[in-house]
Structures are given as structure tokens and as C-alpha cells.
Amino acid sequence: MKRPETQYAWNGDVSLAYQVVGNPATDLLYLQGYCSNVDMNWESVHLAHFLRGLARHARLIVTDRRGWGCSERFTPGYVPDVDVLTDDILAVMSAVRSEQASILATYESAIVASLFAAVYPDRTRSLILVDPQVTYLPTDETPWMPSLPRWQKQIEAVRDTWGTADWWDSPPREEGEWFSRYARSSVTPGGLAAELSSYLETDVRAVLPSIQVPTLVLVDTDSFYEVLPETGHFVASKIPGARVVEHSSRGGHHFHWYARADAIVDEAGRFLAKIREEEASFDRVLATVLFTDIVGSTERAAALGDRRWRELVEQHHSTVRTLLVRYRGVEMDTAGDGFFASFEGPARAVRCATEIIDALRPLGIEVRAGLHTGEMERVDGKVGGLAVNIGARVAAMAAPSEVLVSQTVKDLMVGSDLAFADRGCHELKGVPGRWTMYAVVRP
Structure with missing residues (x-):
């Protein structure tokens, strides 16, 4: 994976360094606490391995917070308020065109990440806190x-x-020299001392119950100074629905990119994948789909000529749309001489289909209709899924002036005053299994 280019976002006159790398399936904003320099991150074999691992699961957005690394530095006399740092996050997200991101924050960065998630839940997909x-x-x-x-x-x-x-907190010997340079390039001694002093007056415990996004807390079971497993469990207990997973540094250095790196990456990857799966399920709705199609449209168009055929199609569209409104159907798509619509329930859909056939007959238009009930998936503002494919296949099998439905639709209408005639069991192209079809019996 190629080392990413460092770029800058701006919050007013303040420049904020960031890098973007990885899988575009979802956005993950990484806020590293204690030390941070987006350029020097990649000089550590261990830290680079950790970042590349995260980038396999998301479009990874790595940034240095104000006062650190390649971002604008502050003097010891000025330490930005936490709400200023949340504004900085918005600036970075805007620069990378991220409408919503999961946030992975380590150590003291959990302070700003927690506040951001509570204040901007619409911009926060989920929260991963490591030793918060x-x-x-x-x-x-x-x-x-x-x-x-x-x-x-x-x-x-x-x-x-x-x-x-x-x-006193240097990492393993082979990276000792790198870490000294990393520390110096992250923040000055005066800047770090000033920030630590400000943290002694910072307390965001009251914010935690306001966090409503899915949250994963990763805890090191090996205590280290202020990094204690009790804190992680406490944070999780205050955030509604938060889940805790424990890992051990196994006696090694406590920095998360050493002994625990692979475990954290794997856990974060599973968590992000679960969020995506849940969001996909939220975009699935149970509906009855209706497909209609004008019978012999090609021949009619040739016989009538372009202008007269266009006028007839416009009448067809107007009639169908009027009936969709009456029966609370939603027009999903129209392709030439056919309609695709969805309904919340099968009864309205079937009655709408029969009315469409009857209303178009006086215009000299004969149509066929097919219906199926199942889950539709919404993707990029459009709907799809197996239920839609089945509905289209059912419609293609309908005879002229016939409303053909799947057994699912028929079974959901037990007790209605509609009658159905068995049209046999069929295979549908591209759909597994065999499907029994039923025609609506017209009076």
C-alpha cells in the first residue's frame, strides 16, 4: 500500500494536516493520542502495519490534531478548547468530502471524539475508543x-x-531512536506540558450518556499509569449500548500499535462490517412490487406512427399515475411503456393492477401486470434486490389483460374477497427454485 500524501484542511487560519488511504467502503477517521505526526507514522514498521491494517477495512483518514505533528502548533500559553478541536474535525471531514465517518480515537483523543459523537451524531457513523x-x-x-x-x-x-x-515511556529498543524523533516531531515539551495541565481540568463524563452511535471500547488488560482497564469499562458503562472487548499487551509495550495491533485491527474491522450490514438492513423494506407492460407495444407504435403513439403513451402514463396515487402506490421507475411501482400492502397493489387494466382498455391499450411481495433494498436512491427481480419475471409471464401474482402475494391475501386461479409452477430466469403463479380471477 503506497504511503499517502500529506494534505491540509483549513479551519479559519489554522492548517490541519491529514492523509487519506485505503478501502472506500466506509470512512474511518483516526485520531491518535499521545504522539501524532502523519508523516513520521510510516517510519515505524509497527505503526505503519497498524495503519495499513485499518486501511484494509475503510477509507482511513489520518489527521494530526491542532498543536501536534504537521498541523498548526500552539504556544504553551494557548491550548485550544475541546469544542475548537471538534470544529477541526468538521474541517478535515469537509476537506475529504466525508459526510459521515466512524471515528477511532486512542487515549486522550477519546475526549474530543466523544464530544464530537454526542454533538454531531449525524456526522458520526460509529465510535471506536482504544484505552479511552x-x-x-x-x-x-x-x-x-x-x-x-x-x-x-x-x-x-x-x-x-x-x-x-x-x-521513561520509550517503546522497544529497536524503535527507541525513531520514537525520540517521533516525540519531538509530534509536540514540543512545553506544548505537551500545557496540554496535560489543561486535561487535569477536563472532564467529559457527563457527555457519555448522550452518545447514541454504535460504540466499541477496546481495553488493554495490562494497567499502565493512567491507561487503566477500569477506565475503559467505565466509559462503556456510560455510553448506551457500548460493547467492551479486552486485549492484552502480553507484557510488551502498551502502545496499541505493538502487541495488540492485529487484534485491534481485526476487532475494528468486524465492528465496521457489522455496522455496514446493519445499515444495509435498515435500507431494506418489505413491499409489494407491481410491474406493468403494454402488450404488443412495438406493433402498435409502428401502426400508429411516432406522434400518435407518443400521445397514447402519455395518456397511458397519466392514467397509471392517477391510479397509483389513489391506491397509495409509489412510482419507482418507468421504462418506455411499462411501470414499476411499490405498495405497502398487497391488497392495494392487486386492486390497483386490476384498475389499471380496466382503465386503459377504453383507450385501446392492453397491458399485463405482475406482482410479488418481498424485501426491497435501497441503494443510492434506487431500489433493487431479489424481490424486484421476481416481480419483473412474474409480469413477463402474465397473459394480456392478466394480473399474475406470486404465491407470496396470494398467501398474504387470505380472507380477502379476491379469488385466484392456479397457473402452475414455473422456473424464473435468474431466480432459484420453482415458483407457483396465480392469476387474479376477474368478475
Whole structure:
């Protein structure tokens, strides 16, 4: 997978670095906490492997948040509010033309990701939080968090050793030199110290119950300073319907792109796939489909001539559309001399079909009609699926002036005053199995 190009989005005068790579099936915005530099991410074999793994499952949008990496830096005297960072996310999504994205956030990035999901549910498809932090000091709900004196000591360590070989949280030896450069290119010691200080006053616990999007929380079972499994479980307990999955660093470095990388990628991939499947099911509706077709249209057109035939087709269309409105049908498509419509129930659809045949006869137009009830899928504003194919095949088998229905339609109309005549069992082109057809018996 080719290393992506770094580009910039703008929020006012602030530039925000981002990269886009991967499978366009769905959008996944990746917000990396603690360290972040979109250019240097790819210099780590482990981190690059992790990002490429995510890109197999989604169009991966990697960005450096304001103050970090290749994005606009801030001075220690200015740390942006969390709501400013949510605006930055909107700017990046706009730049990559993403109407809605899943968000994968690690560590402290969970703060802005959680707020974004709560405030912009229409722009958030789902949320994946890896070792999330939502508050940094002990509270009655999170008594396990480090104390203020411990944090103050940590902030002093940032000032003294950040980006050097003496930094206490360096990764495995083979990437030690890279990580020192990565840390320095991510944020300055003063910037990180200022941001950590601001986090001590940040608490988004109250936001969590407002998150309504599907949420997956991935937790490292191996405790590490402020990264504690208790926090992940707490976050999941506050977000309606959130699911927790635990993985272990297995005694290795706690950064998620090391020992847990493949497990996180696999879990995230399954989660995103499930979201897509669920959304596809939401776009399936049970309906009765009606197809009509003018009998002998080619011969009639040749006999009447273009102008007279066009006038007759216009009368046909007007009549059919009037009856669709009367019986609450929805016109889905029209191709030349035929109609495709859907109805919420089979009774209205069958009665509409018989009325269409009767109303067109005085115009000298004879039609055939076919109906089937099943699930239709909505894709890109259009409908399709097996039910639609079956309906079209049923209509093609109907005789002139006949309303032919599948057994599904007949069975759903038990108890109605309509009668049906068995037209035998048939194979339908491109449809598995054999299908029994019934003709509506006309008075």
C-alpha cells in the first residue's frame, strides 16, 4: 500500500494536516493520542502495519490534531478548547468530502471524539475508543485515576526528558531512536506540558450518556499509569449500548500499535462490517412490487406512427399515475411503456393492477401486470434486490389483460374477497427454485 500524501484542511487560519488511504467502503477517521505526526507514522514498521491494517477495512483518514505533528502548533500559553478541536474535525471531514465517518480515537483523543459523537451524531457513523481517557483526576466514579501530585510529577518529567533517550515511556529498543524523533516531531515539551495541565481540568463524563452511535471500547488488560482497564469499562458503562472487548499487551509495550495491533485491527474491522450490514438492513423494506407492460407495444407504435403513439403513451402514463396515487402506490421507475411501482400492502397493489387494466382498455391499450411481495433494498436512491427481480419475471409471464401474482402475494391475501386461479409452477430466469403463479380471477 503506497504511503499517502500529506494534505491540509483549513479551519479559519489554522492548517490541519491529514492523509487519506485505503478501502472506500466506509470512512474511518483516526485520531491518535499521545504522539501524532502523519508523516513520521510510516517510519515505524509497527505503526505503519497498524495503519495499513485499518486501511484494509475503510477509507482511513489520518489527521494530526491542532498543536501536534504537521498541523498548526500552539504556544504553551494557548491550548485550544475541546469544542475548537471538534470544529477541526468538521474541517478535515469537509476537506475529504466525508459526510459521515466512524471515528477511532486512542487515549486522550477519546475526549474530543466523544464530544464530537454526542454533538454531531449525524456526522458520526460509529465510535471506536482504544484505552479511552475522559477525565484525568480521581472522582467518585473514577477513584483509580492518578492523583494531582503524580500528574504534576509527570508534567515535570515531560519538561525535562520529552523526546530524549531518557524519556521513561520509550517503546522497544529497536524503535527507541525513531520514537525520540517521533516525540519531538509530534509536540514540543512545553506544548505537551500545557496540554496535560489543561486535561487535569477536563472532564467529559457527563457527555457519555448522550452518545447514541454504535460504540466499541477496546481495553488493554495490562494497567499502565493512567491507561487503566477500569477506565475503559467505565466509559462503556456510560455510553448506551457500548460493547467492551479486552486485549492484552502480553507484557510488551502498551502502545496499541505493538502487541495488540492485529487484534485491534481485526476487532475494528468486524465492528465496521457489522455496522455496514446493519445499515444495509435498515435500507431494506418489505413491499409489494407491481410491474406493468403494454402488450404488443412495438406493433402498435409502428401502426400508429411516432406522434400518435407518443400521445397514447402519455395518456397511458397519466392514467397509471392517477391510479397509483389513489391506491397509495409509489412510482419507482418507468421504462418506455411499462411501470414499476411499490405498495405497502398487497391488497392495494392487486386492486390497483386490476384498475389499471380496466382503465386503459377504453383507450385501446392492453397491458399485463405482475406482482410479488418481498424485501426491497435501497441503494443510492434506487431500489433493487431479489424481490424486484421476481416481480419483473412474474409480469413477463402474465397473459394480456392478466394480473399474475406470486404465491407470496396470494398467501398474504387470505380472507380477502379476491379469488385466484392456479397457473402452475414455473422456473424464473435468474431466480432459484420453482415458483407457483396465480392469476387474479376477474368478475
